Amino acid sequence: MKLLKHLIVVLFIWSCTSESSDGETTLPTDDDSMMVTNPLLDFTVPSNFPDATYSIAQNPPTEKGFELGKKLFYDGQLASDGVVSCGFCHIQSFAFTHHTHITSHGVDGQIGTRNAQPLHNLAFMNEFTWDGAATFLDTQPIIPITSDVEMNETVSNVISKLAADDEYPTLFAEAFGSEGVNADRLFKALSQFMVMMVSANSKFDKLERGEAVTFTDQENAGRAVFDTKCASCHAGSLQTDQSYRNNGLPMNPTFNDIGRERVTGLPSDHRKFKVPSLRNIEATFPYMHDGRLATLEDVLNFYTDGMVDSPTLDEQFRRPDGTFGLDITPEEKIQLIAFLKTLTDNDFIEDRRFAEF
Ligand code: HEC
Ligand code: HEC
Structure with a gap:
């Protein structure tokens, strides 16, 4: 286990292909290749808990993946108005619930029909949301992102925004070991952040x-x-x-x-x-x-x-x-x-x- 934790991801990040004024792209060079270490995080099942339902082996939380997931969780770019992040409705001091309205409210102050659920111990749940509409944590965020009363956005738009961002392409590459901003990685990073939210110390x-x-x-x-x-x-x-x-x-x-x-x-x-x-x-x-x-x-x-x-x-x-x-x-x-x-x-x-x- 110790060895695994110190798994080193060696990554070559080429200088970003930059567009010159006549629209031509300069070829990447490997001159400024760099090494990024990305240790696995310690996901431990508390001794009074049942086994995790989330397959940690298929998406093991890493330091960089977790940090990326956290940045995404608090980023309004996931919504059409650039404001309503996941963290807007899921506030840590209230165990990641929302309080200013009885039912949650999203972009343009639109009121939803349900009370935001707390986010904790999600790695141990079989299904998600009040009616179990989501059966997999990695796909659950599609619901808030696309709901018109929540983030009112499309996943492909979110990906375009992140791919065009100054920081995200590098952060995605560091988290997953190769270049590429895509939906699979977006959801895996969010899950890595949420899976680590274990509450077991009451x-x-x-x-x-x-x-x-x-x-x-x-x-x-x-x-x-x-x-x-x-x-x-x-x-x-x-x-x-x-x-x-x-x-x-x-x-x-x-x-x-x-x-x-x-x-x-x-x-x-x-x-x-x-x-x-x-x-x-x-x-x-x-x-x-x-x-x-x-x-x-x-x-x-x-x-x-x-x-x-x-x-x-x-x-x-x-x-x-x-x-x-x-x-x-x-x-x-x-x-x-x-x-x-x-x-x-x-x-x-x-x-x-x-x-x-
Ligand atoms: C037969 C199953 C059942 C029993 C017994 C039961 N509950 Fe519940 N409880 C539920 C369900 C289902 C809900 C959610 C209902 C809803 O929101 O539509 C709930 C909701 C709650 C909530 C609100 C939680 C939240 O996050 O909003 C509290 C608090 C609660 N119950 C406390 C209790 C207490 C205390 C008792 C014993 C006195 C109790 N319940 C007995 C099934 C039960
Ligand atoms: C507009 C407010 C709002 C936003 C924004 C929002 N959520 Fe939620 N969240 C809710 C509500 C309301 C529910 C309950 C939904 C239901 O039962 O239909 C919920 C439920 C969930 C659940 C299920 C929890 C459980 O115990 O089953 C997860 C996981 C979750 N949200 C994660 C996210 C993530 C990740 C984002 C950002 C991509 C996000 N939420 C954005 C309001 C919001």
């Missing part, structure tokens, strides 16, 4: 790994309530079983979002959304796929008093007497919120490696 993780942390009585009590009433869906270290379910939210008449049915076409998937990870939940407000609930108190009040019935309501919310909802006492709600806050990973939220500046 108090909850440390307790799971048996490290020296102690939960307060309230946090412990909250954990016990969580294990009986929430963990069937918000399961395991990732805090999601990655299934799609209807948790009883009333249909939002503005968006009429049918959820997973949009992807599968199955009526049985009507109004089902991916069970979100609750990691960093304290930072990712507002809540639910359309950001309709402002606080964690609102979420718990919804689970006890706000659900509506429908044919696809998850069976776990049905009581034997035909009524539905979760039974959580006011005291348990306070305990649950104390527990949910142990899922905050400040090391991740403040990690300079992922910061724009």
Whole structure:
């Protein structure tokens, strides 16, 4: 492993072919060839996590690939207006979510229909977005780039802009070992950046790994309530079983979002959304796929008093007497919120490696 990490990519970057005034191109020379080292980054699966789903072997994050991915992530050139970067909607201090609007807003202030998801532990997810429309992390960014309410651009335009840029051709060559600015590399670099976003250092993780942390009585009590009433869906270290379910939210008449049915076409998937990870939940407000609930108190009040019935309501919310909802006492709600806050990973939220500046 050590050896691999120090893999040296030797690269010959010829002086850029420059156009002379009469339109002729000067031939490249190898006079100013240079050597670039590009060490592999250490992607480690935390000991309390399941195996990664992303194939690290097929796109191993390297120092230069990661830096390129980060620059792209924060670059407005990926959008038609030159402003709306990925980082515009995915802000690190909120675990890479967006807050100025309930649902995200993109170019020309266009309002989307969904609440921006946090970006963390993506290397461990099977599918992406609230309805699982993206099945591969490398192709997920095509959705925001081309969506007219997000970046409203085409991938080929983005590539033309980057290829004509002063810096990107060199950065692409350094990251991938040969010249060429293309879509495959654009998405691989973005994935290298996102795959490294591992959040595994909350108090909850440390307790799971048996490290020296102690939960307060309230946090412990909250954990016990969580294990009986929430963990069937918000399961395991990732805090999601990655299934799609209807948790009883009333249909939002503005968006009429049918959820997973949009992807599968199955009526049985009507109004089902991916069970979100609750990691960093304290930072990712507002809540639910359309950001309709402002606080964690609102979420718990919804689970006890706000659900509506429908044919696809998850069976776990049905009581034997035909009524539905979760039974959580006011005291348990306070305990649950104390527990949910142990899922905050400040090391991740403040990690300079992922910061724009
Ligand atoms: C206009 C705001 C906006 C921009 C710009 C944006 N996103 Fe997102 N992102 C969202 C929203 C909203 C969702 C949820 C989409 C859905 O469920 O349909 C999302 C979801 C995602 C997900 C899925 C996360 C998961 O857990 O499944 C990834 C990955 C992602 N975005 C990466 C990116 C990248 C990379 C870029 C830049 C190329 C980008 N986003 C640009 C708003 C945005
Ligand atoms: C039957 C599965 C299920 C159970 C049980 C469940 N949830 Fe959820 N939860 C979901 C789904 C699905 C969503 C997303 C719904 C949506 O946005 O349409 C969700 C959303 C949330 C959100 C919002 C997350 C975000 O990123 O916006 C929070 C917070 C939450 N649940 C907490 C809890 C707590 C606390 C409990 C236990 C008291 C619980 N849930 C029980 C399935 C479940």
